[in-house]
Amino acid sequence: MPETRLTARSSGAYLLAALLAGVVSLAALPVLCVPPVARGWARWHGRRAGRLVSAPQGSRPDVIRTRRALLWLPVSAVTGLTMGLYGLLVVGNIVTAGIATALWWAFPPDAGPRLFLDIPVTSWPVALTLGPLQGGMLVVVAYLSFPMVAREHARVCLATVSQSAAEQLAERVVVLTRTRAEVLDAHGAELRRIERDLHDGTQARLVAIAMRLAVARQAFAEEPRDDAFVAGLLRDAHEGTEEAMAELREVIQSVYPPILADRGLDGALTAVITRCTVPTRLEMGDVDRVPAAVEAIVYFAVAEALTNVAKHSGATAAAVRVGRAGKWLSVVITDDGAGGADEQRGTGLAGIRRRVLALDGAVNLVSPAGGPTVLTVELPCEC
Numbered sequence: 001m002p003e004t005r006l007t008a009r010s011s012g013a014y015l016l017a018a019l020l021a022g023v024v025s026l027a028a029l030p031v032l033c034v035p036p037v038a039r040g041w042a043r044w045h046g047r048r049a050g051r052l053v054s055a056p057q058g059s060r061p062d063v064i065r066t067r068r069a070l071l072w073l074p075v076s077a078v079t080g081l082t083m084g085l086y087g088l089l090v091v092g093n094i095v096t097a098g099i100a101t102a103l104w105w106a107f108p109p110d111a112g113p114r115l116f117l118d119i120p121v122t123s124w125p126v127a128l129t130l131g132p133l134q135g136g137m138l139v140v141v142a143y144l145s146f147p148m149v150a151r152e153h154a155r156v157c158l159a160t161v162s163q164s165a166a167e168q169l170a171e172r173v174v175v176l177t178r179t180r181a182e183v184l185d186a187h188g189a190e191l192r193r194i195e196r197d198l199h200d201g202t203q204a205r206l207v208a209i210a211m212r213l214a215v216a217r218q219a220f221a222e223e224p225r226d227d228a229f230v231a232g233l234l235r236d237a238h239e240g241t242e243e244a245m246a247e248l249r250e251v252i253q254s255v256y257p258p259i260l261a262d263r264g265l266d267g268a269l270t271a272v273i274t275r276c277t278v279p280t281r282l283e284m285g286d287v288d289r290v291p292a293a294v295e296a297i298v299y300f301a302v303a304e305a306l307t308n309v310a311k312h313s314g315a316t317a318a319a320v321r322v323g324r325a326g327k328w329l330s331v332v333i334t335d336d337g338a339g340g341a342d343e344q345r346g347t348g349l350a351g352i353r354r355r356v357l358a359l360d361g362a363v364n365l366v367s368p369a370g371g372p373t374v375l376t377v378e379l380p381c382e383c
Contacts, residue, residue, distance in 0.1 A: 006052065008143045011150035012087055014052065018076075018153055019084020021045065025077040032073055035066045042069035042161045045076065049154035064161050072160050083153045087146065094138045101131030197247070205244035212237040265295045269302055269320065276306045278318050278335065285323035287381075293359060294381045298322070298331055301352045301377050305333045308348050313337025313373060329381040332374065339371035352377070 006014075025032060025041075032041055042064045100113035100121045113121050115130040163171065216233035219226060259268045266284050273280045290298075302320055309318050315337030322331050343349040343365065353363045356377055367373040 006147035006150060008139075008146045011146040012091060012142060014048070014150045015084050015087030015146065015153070016091070017048075018080040019088055022077045022080025022084055025073050025080065029073065033070065035069070038069035038073065039064050039066060042072045045072065045157050046161045049157040052154040053151050053158065065163070068161050068163070072157070075156065075160050079153050079156050083149050086149060090138055090142050090146075094135050094142070097131045097135035097138065101127050101135070197250075201247045202244050205240050205247065209237045209240045209244065212240070260292070260295050260299060265290060265298060265322075268295075268299050269322070272299070272303045272306060273320060276318070277310045278306070278315050280306060280318040280320060283319065283321040285321075287322060287324040287329060290329060290381050294329060294379050297355045297359060297361075297379060298329070298377070300355060301331060302333060304348045304352055305375050308341070309335045309337060312341075313371075315371075324381065327380055329379045331377040334372055334374050337371050337373060338369075339367045339373050340369045341365060341367035341373050
Protein backbone atom coordinates (compact mmCIF):
# COMPACT_ATOMS: atom_id res chain seq x y z
CA MET A 1 0.00 0.00 0.00
CA PRO A 2 1.59 3.35 -0.99
CA GLU A 3 2.11 5.95 1.69
CA THR A 4 -0.34 8.83 1.89
CA ARG A 5 0.88 12.12 0.46
CA LEU A 6 1.09 14.51 3.40
CA THR A 7 0.89 18.27 3.49
CA ALA A 8 2.26 20.49 6.22
CA ARG A 9 -1.30 21.22 7.34
CA SER A 10 -2.44 17.58 7.62
CA SER A 11 0.79 16.43 9.24
CA GLY A 12 0.68 19.40 11.63
CA ALA A 13 -2.85 18.42 12.63
CA TYR A 14 -1.63 14.85 13.15
CA LEU A 15 1.20 16.05 15.42
CA LEU A 16 -1.12 18.27 17.48
CA ALA A 17 -3.50 15.32 17.87
CA ALA A 18 -0.52 13.19 18.95
CA LEU A 19 0.32 15.84 21.58
CA LEU A 20 -3.24 15.75 22.89
CA ALA A 21 -3.14 11.95 22.90
CA GLY A 22 0.11 12.01 24.87
CA VAL A 23 -1.46 14.27 27.47
CA VAL A 24 -4.49 11.98 27.68
CA SER A 25 -2.20 8.95 28.04
CA LEU A 26 -0.67 10.52 31.15
CA ALA A 27 -3.84 12.02 32.61
CA ALA A 28 -6.05 8.95 32.12
CA LEU A 29 -3.41 6.28 32.66
CA PRO A 30 -5.39 4.25 35.25
CA VAL A 31 -8.39 4.02 32.93
CA LEU A 32 -6.29 3.28 29.86
CA CYS A 33 -4.59 0.40 31.67
CA VAL A 34 -7.85 -1.58 31.58
CA PRO A 35 -7.13 -4.17 28.82
CA PRO A 36 -10.24 -3.58 26.63
CA VAL A 37 -9.76 0.21 26.86
CA ALA A 38 -6.04 -0.12 26.16
CA ARG A 39 -6.68 -2.23 23.07
CA GLY A 40 -9.26 0.23 21.79
CA TRP A 41 -6.91 3.17 22.43
CA ALA A 42 -4.03 1.42 20.65
CA ARG A 43 -6.31 0.37 17.78
CA TRP A 44 -7.38 3.98 17.22
CA HIS A 45 -3.74 5.08 17.09
CA GLY A 46 -2.89 2.19 14.78
CA ARG A 47 -5.59 3.16 12.32
CA ARG A 48 -4.46 6.80 12.31
CA ALA A 49 -0.87 5.72 11.78
CA GLY A 50 -1.86 3.23 9.10
CA ARG A 51 -3.37 6.03 7.03
CA LEU A 52 0.01 7.75 6.94
CA VAL A 53 2.41 4.89 6.34
CA SER A 54 2.23 1.30 5.20
CA ALA A 55 1.76 -1.21 8.00
CA PRO A 56 4.53 -3.77 8.49
CA GLN A 57 4.27 -6.78 6.22
CA GLY A 58 1.63 -9.18 7.52
CA SER A 59 0.65 -7.01 10.48
CA ARG A 60 -2.93 -6.11 11.29
CA PRO A 61 -3.31 -2.90 13.35
CA ASP A 62 -6.95 -3.86 14.04
CA VAL A 63 -5.82 -7.00 15.88
CA ILE A 64 -3.75 -5.87 18.86
CA ARG A 65 -2.64 -7.94 21.81
CA THR A 66 -3.10 -6.59 25.32
CA ARG A 67 0.63 -6.62 26.04
CA ARG A 68 1.38 -4.41 23.05
CA ALA A 69 -1.58 -2.14 23.83
CA LEU A 70 -0.21 -1.56 27.35
CA LEU A 71 3.29 -1.02 25.95
CA TRP A 72 1.90 1.68 23.69
CA LEU A 73 0.73 3.80 26.64
CA PRO A 74 4.22 5.03 27.75
CA VAL A 75 5.41 5.15 24.16
CA SER A 76 2.40 7.25 23.22
CA ALA A 77 3.07 9.65 26.10
CA VAL A 78 6.76 10.08 25.22
CA THR A 79 6.46 10.32 21.43
CA GLY A 80 3.24 12.30 21.53
CA LEU A 81 4.60 14.90 23.94
CA THR A 82 8.00 15.31 22.26
CA MET A 83 6.92 15.32 18.63
CA GLY A 84 3.65 17.08 19.39
CA LEU A 85 5.42 19.84 21.34
CA TYR A 86 7.73 20.32 18.38
CA GLY A 87 4.72 20.84 16.13
CA LEU A 88 3.06 23.14 18.67
CA LEU A 89 6.26 25.19 19.02
CA VAL A 90 6.54 25.73 15.26
CA VAL A 91 2.85 26.54 14.80
CA GLY A 92 2.84 28.77 17.87
CA ASN A 93 5.77 30.83 16.64
CA ILE A 94 4.17 31.20 13.21
CA VAL A 95 1.08 32.61 14.93
CA THR A 96 3.28 34.83 17.09
CA ALA A 97 4.97 36.22 13.98
CA GLY A 98 1.61 37.08 12.48
CA ILE A 99 0.40 38.77 15.66
CA ALA A 100 3.66 40.69 16.04
CA THR A 101 3.51 41.93 12.47
CA ALA A 102 -0.02 43.33 12.63
CA LEU A 103 -0.82 43.96 16.29
CA TRP A 104 2.45 44.76 18.06
CA TRP A 105 1.18 48.25 18.87
CA ALA A 106 -1.74 46.88 20.93
CA PHE A 107 0.54 45.41 23.61
CA PRO A 108 2.12 47.35 26.52
CA PRO A 109 5.76 48.26 25.86
CA ASP A 110 7.05 45.89 28.52
CA ALA A 111 4.77 42.97 27.49
CA GLY A 112 4.92 43.13 23.70
CA PRO A 113 5.59 40.17 21.42
CA ARG A 114 9.13 38.98 20.83
CA LEU A 115 10.50 37.53 17.60
CA PHE A 116 13.41 35.16 17.15
CA LEU A 117 12.98 34.23 20.83
CA ASP A 118 14.16 37.49 22.41
CA ILE A 119 13.86 40.44 20.02
CA PRO A 120 11.09 42.79 21.20
CA VAL A 121 8.85 44.35 18.57
CA THR A 122 8.57 48.06 19.33
CA SER A 123 8.23 49.66 15.91
CA TRP A 124 6.75 49.10 12.50
CA PRO A 125 10.11 48.61 10.77
CA VAL A 126 10.97 45.80 13.20
CA ALA A 127 7.48 44.26 12.89
CA LEU A 128 7.39 44.40 9.09
CA THR A 129 10.92 43.04 8.79
CA LEU A 130 11.28 40.36 11.45
CA GLY A 131 7.64 39.23 11.53
CA PRO A 132 7.40 38.04 7.90
CA LEU A 133 10.97 36.72 8.11
CA GLN A 134 10.24 34.54 11.14
CA GLY A 135 6.87 33.44 9.76
CA GLY A 136 8.33 32.55 6.36
CA MET A 137 11.24 30.63 7.84
CA LEU A 138 8.96 28.61 10.12
CA VAL A 139 6.50 27.88 7.31
CA VAL A 140 9.41 26.42 5.34
CA VAL A 141 10.46 24.41 8.40
CA ALA A 142 6.91 23.13 8.82
CA TYR A 143 6.62 22.30 5.13
CA LEU A 144 9.87 20.32 5.17
CA SER A 145 9.77 18.69 8.60
CA PHE A 146 6.14 18.12 9.61
CA PRO A 147 5.47 15.25 7.14
CA MET A 148 8.72 13.57 8.13
CA VAL A 149 8.07 13.90 11.88
CA ALA A 150 4.45 12.76 11.52
CA ARG A 151 5.49 9.69 9.55
CA GLU A 152 8.16 8.89 12.10
CA HIS A 153 5.57 9.00 14.87
CA ALA A 154 3.29 6.76 12.79
CA ARG A 155 6.10 4.26 12.20
CA VAL A 156 6.88 4.11 15.92
CA CYS A 157 3.19 3.56 16.61
CA LEU A 158 2.84 0.73 14.10
CA ALA A 159 6.08 -0.89 15.23
CA THR A 160 4.79 -0.86 18.82
CA VAL A 161 1.21 -2.04 18.36
CA SER A 162 1.72 -4.43 15.43
CA GLN A 163 2.69 -8.01 15.94
CA SER A 164 6.30 -9.01 15.57
CA ALA A 165 7.38 -11.54 12.95
CA ALA A 166 7.56 -14.27 15.61
CA GLU A 167 4.07 -13.42 16.89
CA GLN A 168 2.69 -13.40 13.35
CA LEU A 169 4.27 -16.80 12.68
CA ALA A 170 2.95 -18.26 15.94
CA GLU A 171 -0.57 -17.00 15.24
CA ARG A 172 -0.34 -18.29 11.69
CA VAL A 173 0.65 -21.75 12.91
CA VAL A 174 -2.26 -21.80 15.35
CA VAL A 175 -4.74 -20.75 12.64
CA LEU A 176 -3.39 -23.26 10.12
CA THR A 177 -3.43 -26.06 12.67
CA ARG A 178 -7.04 -25.33 13.55
CA THR A 179 -8.20 -24.91 9.96
CA ARG A 180 -6.35 -28.06 8.87
CA ALA A 181 -8.18 -30.08 11.52
CA GLU A 182 -11.49 -28.52 10.50
CA VAL A 183 -10.82 -29.18 6.82
CA LEU A 184 -9.96 -32.82 7.52
CA ASP A 185 -13.14 -33.22 9.56
CA ALA A 186 -15.20 -31.50 6.87
CA HIS A 187 -13.57 -33.63 4.17
CA GLY A 188 -14.36 -36.81 6.06
CA ALA A 189 -17.94 -35.69 6.65
CA GLU A 190 -18.29 -34.83 2.96
CA LEU A 191 -17.02 -38.24 1.89
CA ARG A 192 -19.44 -39.94 4.30
CA ARG A 193 -22.31 -37.82 2.96
CA ILE A 194 -21.49 -38.69 -0.65
CA GLU A 195 -21.20 -42.39 0.23
CA ARG A 196 -24.50 -42.27 2.09
CA ASP A 197 -26.26 -40.47 -0.76
CA LEU A 198 -24.95 -42.96 -3.31
CA HIS A 199 -25.65 -46.00 -1.14
CA ASP A 200 -29.07 -45.05 0.22
CA GLY A 201 -30.28 -43.17 -2.82
CA THR A 202 -28.77 -43.89 -6.21
CA GLN A 203 -27.61 -47.43 -5.49
CA ALA A 204 -30.94 -48.43 -3.96
CA ARG A 205 -32.80 -47.12 -6.98
CA LEU A 206 -30.48 -48.92 -9.39
CA VAL A 207 -31.05 -52.19 -7.48
CA ALA A 208 -34.81 -51.66 -7.71
CA ILE A 209 -34.50 -50.95 -11.46
CA ALA A 210 -32.44 -54.10 -11.98
CA MET A 211 -35.03 -56.17 -10.09
CA ARG A 212 -37.90 -54.75 -12.15
CA LEU A 213 -36.05 -55.37 -15.40
CA ALA A 214 -35.28 -58.92 -14.31
CA VAL A 215 -38.94 -59.58 -13.50
CA ALA A 216 -39.99 -57.93 -16.78
CA ARG A 217 -37.52 -60.08 -18.71
CA GLN A 218 -38.84 -63.22 -17.06
CA ALA A 219 -42.46 -62.19 -17.61
CA PHE A 220 -41.73 -61.34 -21.24
CA ALA A 221 -40.42 -64.86 -21.84
CA GLU A 222 -43.40 -66.59 -20.27
CA GLU A 223 -46.38 -67.78 -22.23
CA PRO A 224 -49.00 -66.54 -22.22
CA ARG A 225 -47.35 -63.12 -21.83
CA ASP A 226 -49.01 -60.41 -19.72
CA ASP A 227 -48.15 -57.32 -21.81
CA ALA A 228 -49.81 -54.92 -19.36
CA PHE A 229 -47.75 -56.31 -16.46
CA VAL A 230 -44.50 -56.10 -18.46
CA ALA A 231 -45.31 -52.55 -19.58
CA GLY A 232 -45.93 -51.53 -15.97
CA LEU A 233 -42.56 -52.94 -14.89
CA LEU A 234 -40.78 -51.17 -17.74
CA ARG A 235 -42.57 -47.92 -16.90
CA ASP A 236 -41.52 -48.19 -13.25
CA ALA A 237 -37.96 -49.01 -14.31
CA HIS A 238 -37.89 -45.99 -16.62
CA GLU A 239 -39.18 -43.66 -13.91
CA GLY A 240 -36.70 -45.12 -11.43
CA THR A 241 -33.88 -44.53 -13.92
CA GLU A 242 -34.82 -40.86 -14.25
CA GLU A 243 -34.99 -40.47 -10.47
CA ALA A 244 -31.62 -42.18 -10.05
CA MET A 245 -30.09 -39.88 -12.68
CA ALA A 246 -31.52 -36.82 -10.90
CA GLU A 247 -30.08 -37.96 -7.57
CA LEU A 248 -26.73 -38.72 -9.20
CA ARG A 249 -26.67 -35.23 -10.72
CA GLU A 250 -27.29 -33.76 -7.26
CA VAL A 251 -24.39 -35.74 -5.82
CA ILE A 252 -22.10 -34.66 -8.66
CA GLN A 253 -23.20 -31.06 -8.23
CA SER A 254 -22.36 -31.20 -4.52
CA VAL A 255 -18.78 -32.16 -5.43
CA TYR A 256 -18.25 -29.58 -8.19
CA PRO A 257 -21.23 -27.89 -9.86
CA PRO A 258 -21.11 -28.63 -13.62
CA ILE A 259 -22.73 -25.26 -14.25
CA LEU A 260 -19.45 -23.60 -13.26
CA ALA A 261 -17.65 -25.39 -16.06
CA ASP A 262 -20.47 -24.71 -18.53
CA ARG A 263 -21.38 -21.08 -17.76
CA GLY A 264 -18.61 -19.73 -15.54
CA LEU A 265 -18.97 -18.02 -12.17
CA ASP A 266 -21.21 -15.22 -13.47
CA GLY A 267 -23.65 -17.62 -15.12
CA ALA A 268 -23.63 -20.02 -12.15
CA LEU A 269 -24.42 -17.25 -9.66
CA THR A 270 -27.13 -15.93 -11.94
CA ALA A 271 -28.74 -19.37 -11.90
CA VAL A 272 -28.53 -19.53 -8.09
CA ILE A 273 -30.13 -16.10 -7.74
CA THR A 274 -32.87 -16.98 -10.22
CA ARG A 275 -33.84 -19.99 -8.12
CA CYS A 276 -33.94 -17.96 -4.87
CA THR A 277 -37.48 -17.17 -3.69
CA VAL A 278 -36.35 -13.79 -2.31
CA PRO A 279 -35.81 -11.10 -5.01
CA THR A 280 -32.02 -10.85 -5.28
CA ARG A 281 -29.77 -8.47 -7.19
CA LEU A 282 -26.38 -9.60 -8.50
CA GLU A 283 -23.54 -7.10 -8.91
CA MET A 284 -20.69 -8.83 -10.68
CA GLY A 285 -17.46 -6.89 -10.96
CA ASP A 286 -14.54 -7.63 -13.24
CA VAL A 287 -13.04 -10.64 -11.44
CA ASP A 288 -10.96 -11.88 -14.39
CA ARG A 289 -9.82 -15.51 -14.19
CA VAL A 290 -10.45 -17.25 -10.86
CA PRO A 291 -9.14 -20.68 -9.76
CA ALA A 292 -11.71 -23.48 -9.91
CA ALA A 293 -11.49 -24.13 -6.16
CA VAL A 294 -12.30 -20.48 -5.43
CA GLU A 295 -15.22 -20.51 -7.90
CA ALA A 296 -16.66 -23.60 -6.22
CA ILE A 297 -16.45 -22.07 -2.74
CA VAL A 298 -18.04 -18.82 -3.93
CA TYR A 299 -20.85 -20.80 -5.58
CA PHE A 300 -21.54 -22.89 -2.49
CA ALA A 301 -21.28 -19.88 -0.16
CA VAL A 302 -23.78 -17.83 -2.18
CA ALA A 303 -26.13 -20.81 -2.57
CA GLU A 304 -26.04 -21.61 1.16
CA ALA A 305 -26.39 -17.97 2.20
CA LEU A 306 -29.40 -17.38 -0.06
CA THR A 307 -30.97 -20.60 1.18
CA ASN A 308 -30.65 -19.26 4.73
CA VAL A 309 -32.13 -15.93 3.62
CA ALA A 310 -35.13 -17.64 2.05
CA LYS A 311 -35.74 -19.98 5.01
CA HIS A 312 -35.00 -17.92 8.09
CA SER A 313 -34.61 -14.18 7.51
CA GLY A 314 -38.06 -13.08 6.38
CA ALA A 315 -36.32 -10.71 3.97
CA THR A 316 -38.04 -9.01 1.06
CA ALA A 317 -34.86 -8.27 -0.88
CA ALA A 318 -31.25 -9.45 -1.01
CA ALA A 319 -28.12 -8.59 -2.93
CA VAL A 320 -24.92 -10.37 -3.91
CA ARG A 321 -21.88 -8.29 -4.80
CA VAL A 322 -18.74 -9.95 -6.18
CA GLY A 323 -15.58 -7.97 -6.74
CA ARG A 324 -11.83 -8.33 -6.88
CA ALA A 325 -9.10 -6.15 -5.43
CA GLY A 326 -5.64 -7.32 -6.38
CA LYS A 327 -5.15 -10.92 -5.28
CA TRP A 328 -8.35 -11.07 -3.20
CA LEU A 329 -11.87 -11.92 -4.30
CA SER A 330 -14.66 -10.58 -2.09
CA VAL A 331 -18.28 -11.68 -1.95
CA VAL A 332 -20.80 -9.59 0.03
CA ILE A 333 -24.27 -11.03 0.60
CA THR A 334 -26.85 -8.73 2.21
CA ASP A 335 -30.52 -8.96 3.04
CA ASP A 336 -33.11 -6.73 4.72
CA GLY A 337 -34.47 -9.46 6.97
CA ALA A 338 -34.86 -9.74 10.74
CA GLY A 339 -31.15 -10.34 11.41
CA GLY A 340 -29.90 -12.31 14.37
CA ALA A 341 -28.03 -14.87 12.26
CA ASP A 342 -25.77 -17.06 14.41
CA GLU A 343 -23.26 -19.69 13.31
CA GLN A 344 -23.87 -21.64 16.52
CA ARG A 345 -27.53 -22.30 15.67
CA GLY A 346 -27.03 -24.11 12.39
CA THR A 347 -24.57 -25.83 10.06
CA GLY A 348 -24.95 -23.61 6.99
CA LEU A 349 -22.83 -20.66 8.08
CA ALA A 350 -20.35 -22.95 9.82
CA GLY A 351 -20.00 -24.92 6.59
CA ILE A 352 -19.31 -21.71 4.66
CA ARG A 353 -16.61 -20.77 7.17
CA ARG A 354 -14.96 -24.21 6.95
CA ARG A 355 -14.84 -24.09 3.17
CA VAL A 356 -13.44 -20.55 3.15
CA LEU A 357 -10.81 -21.20 5.82
CA ALA A 358 -9.64 -24.21 3.84
CA LEU A 359 -8.30 -21.76 1.24
CA ASP A 360 -6.94 -19.35 3.87
CA GLY A 361 -9.82 -16.93 3.37
CA ALA A 362 -11.88 -14.93 5.84
CA VAL A 363 -15.56 -14.76 6.76
CA ASN A 364 -17.23 -11.85 8.56
CA LEU A 365 -20.88 -11.92 9.63
CA VAL A 366 -22.72 -8.82 10.85
CA SER A 367 -26.34 -9.55 11.74
CA PRO A 368 -27.78 -7.36 14.50
CA ALA A 369 -31.29 -8.03 15.75
CA GLY A 370 -33.67 -6.30 13.37
CA GLY A 371 -31.19 -6.55 10.49
CA PRO A 372 -29.78 -6.01 8.04
CA THR A 373 -27.52 -9.04 7.71
CA VAL A 374 -24.20 -8.68 5.88
CA LEU A 375 -22.05 -11.74 5.16
CA THR A 376 -18.61 -10.99 3.72
CA VAL A 377 -16.39 -13.69 2.27
CA GLU A 378 -12.82 -12.96 1.17
CA LEU A 379 -10.74 -15.49 -0.73
CA PRO A 380 -7.20 -15.39 -2.15
CA CYS A 381 -7.35 -15.89 -5.90
CA GLU A 382 -3.78 -15.90 -7.18
CA CYS A 383 -3.69 -17.62 -10.54
